[in-house]
Amino acid sequence: PKGRTVDEPMIPMQKLIPPPPPRPIMPAAPPRAAPAAAAPATAPKGGWTEHVAPDGRKYYYHKEKGQSTYEMPDEFKTPEEIAMKASTSAWKEYTAASGKKYYFNTTTRKTQWEKPDEMKAVGAGNAAAANSAGDEKSEVNARLASAAAATASPAITTSTPAPAVSAEQSPASSAADEAMVNGKVVEENSTLNQFMEMLSAAGIGDDMGWDDAMKLIINNPTYRVLSSLAERKNAFIKWRQIELEERNEADRQKARQIKADFLLLLKECAELTSRTRYPKAMELLSNDHRWGAVADDYEREELFEEYSLSLERKEASERRAQRKERQSAFKALLLRSKLTARSQWRKVNAQLEDEPETRALDKIDRLAVFEEVVRGFEAEEEQQWQRQRDAERRVDRKKRDAFRALLSAKYEDGVFHIRTRWRDVVDSLTSTAEYQGALEQHGSTPADLYEDFLEQLNERWQANRKTLKALMAALHGTFTVTLTTTLDEFEAKLKEMDNDTLIGVPRSAIAAFLEELQEKLAKEKVEEERQIERQRRLSFSGYQDTLRGLMGALLSPSTTWEEAQTVMKGKAAAQGMSEADQRTAFEEAVEELKAAEAAEATKAKAETEAKAAEEADEDMRHKRKKDKRDRDRRDREPRREDEEEEEEARRRRKKEKRSKRSRFDSDEEEDKRQKSGGAEFD
Secondary structure, eight states, X not given: OTTOOTTSOOOOHHHHSOOOOOSOOOOOOXXXXXXXXXXXXXXXXXXXXXXXXXXXXXXXXXXXXXXXXXXXXXXXXXXXXXXXXXXXXXXXXXXXXXXXXXXEETTTOOEESSOOHHHHHHHHHTHHHHTOHHHHHHHHXXXXXXXXHHHHOSSOOOSOOOOOOOTTSOHHHHHHHHHHHHHHHHHHHHHHHHHHHHHHHTTXXXXXXXXXXXXXXXXXXXXXXXXXXXXXXHHHHHHHHHHHHHXXXXXXXXXXXXXHHHHHHHHHOTTOOTTOOHHHHHHHHTTSHHHHHSOOHHHHHHHHHHXXXXXXXXXXXXXXXXXXXXXXXXXXXXXXXXXXXXXXXHHHHHXXXXXXXXXXXXXXXXXXXXXXXXXXXXXXXXXXXXXXXXXXXXXXXXXXXXXXXXXHHHHHHTSOOTTOOHHHHGGGTTTSHHHHHHHHSSSSOHHHHHHHHHHHHHHHHHHHXXXXXHXXXXXXXTOOOOTXXXXXXXXXXXXXXXXXXXXXXXXXXXXXXXXXXXXXXXXHHHHHHHHHHHHHHHHHHHHHHHHXXXXXXXXXXXXXXXXXXXXXXXXXXXTTOOHHHHHHHHHHHHHHHHHHHHHHHHHHHXXXXXXXXXXXXXXXXXXXXXXXXXXXXXXXXXXXXXXXXXXXXXXXXXXHHHHXXXXXXXXXXXXXXXXXXXXXXX
């Protein structure tokens, strides 16, 4: 893969990812009597048991879930391994087929044999937990038992698990058992190593099968260090895998070295550039043994193209760095030339065109640097203007704050209250410096600030209003507010009731509350007067309707009050009305009759005038029609004379035409006679 150095270990891609778990394997039921030579399986941990597959790999089975996996469950891991898995490090640990551990970084895609520092730190931090005496013993016992089972049995181990060592057992007994197991494992590992050394010394190839290999080693005494045929065959398969991996690793190392030598050859050739083509490079370097060491022409050309691409990137980087240096030099020249944000490129370019820094850059680059410098000046001017604007805003804010403080002081002094309108309070503020400052600033007007101040006071006013309403409820029956009650009288009564409660309630709030009460009284009085007037009008209407019903046509504008009084005497509509009200109602009824008669007369007069106007219009239309007929008759008489003259002229022209045609005919006949007479003579 790209980015890998020669010294980095190369792990085959199929080895970088742990093998997938096998299909669920149901372990066979434990036999009734386990063989004496078979090693016991590990004790269940969290429902998981450890078993060994025919190929020697360990797998784990959960009986309740019916699940099997090659990955070791957390119940079988040491505290260090659990902490390593839980860490957020990008490094992961894997095991090659040879049993050797390697480490892979999931972020950088780097692989190495050496354990990373991050994983070492995690392991060191959890060393104390990993070294606890009881856990370590149980883990060692479990792993030793598993190793013994893997070595002794060629098939999946299904023997009955050995009981775990309890805390009640004596330390001497536990130590003796552990020593016995350790000795057995060491002995088995020693015999396995002897068998593998025999395979290596016998000259067996890694491509041979077990049957062919067995023919070469069956007579060797070391052949029988392993007791069963299955153990020998498993040992052979494991040895062949190790040999194959070592050979493949050697081949990969050799290929990496060949590529590294080839790239070194390309670097040593000073004549190669990013524009050099492969045929030219072959002509220059084909005599070097490192060129021919890469046997595949396609691979050699691909390596050369990658090297050319790296050269091209390097040259492009150098060109960019050089261009950046030249732009920096030209920028320094522009800054020394005392430019401003309003400088023109045409004049600046003409002024500096002979400078070395100018000639070193293309015109488009010079223009880009100039625009960058000008934008910097504009940004600086913008910042300066913004700072000035901020200073002005701070001054304006201080003026508004001073005006708000003035309003607060006036409110506490009772000059105005929350119900006071701006036009009523502005006269008391115009002579102050704070008001003049509020007029000069560019923000809200004094009227807006006053309205905002009242809105902020609303919550406080509601609390004060609630307190004053409670005091008024306590004064119920002893004091009543009227429209003529003054502020001093109202405040004195409240203080007389409970002076402590009024502490913190400003005089302006008391004035606002008194004004609210008096406005309510004024509205109630107006509504009462409106009701009285409405009842009076209803009485008048009933009196007038009764009068019209009784008198009928006798009620006229000439009817006198005495006549009406006589008619209405003793009637229900007149009951409860004073004589003055009855007279007023009668006069209103008479006035309505007079107004109706006047309106009728006006209507009749208007109808008469409209009819007269319509008749006049009709006469005018007849007159216009007559005048039009007369004009048409006069216009037709000259036209008739012209038509007669034209007809006479037409008759004369027709007569002349007939006479002319008759003369022409007589001349033709004369010519014919003359011609006929000459012929007879001949």
